[in-house]
Amino acid sequence: MDNLDYYSDHKYCPTCDKYVSYLMSIEQSFCTQCGSEVRLFSKDDWQEFNESMAAKRPKGGRPRKSERDSA
């Protein structure tokens, strides 16, 4: 996928409001265009990422039906 390549070379700059190429320091990365701190994902993409991670996580057992149906 082209997208993965793109994301590995770019990070999201909230100031520019787009994915940009960036300068990496030890703890942070900075937009090459405006100098703001950039993040790995945009807010929306981050949410999507978290949701996809949560979906993969096992959810503690199978769903149970109520046992008091016949009472």
Ligand SMILES: [Zn+2]
């Ligand atoms: Zn920027």
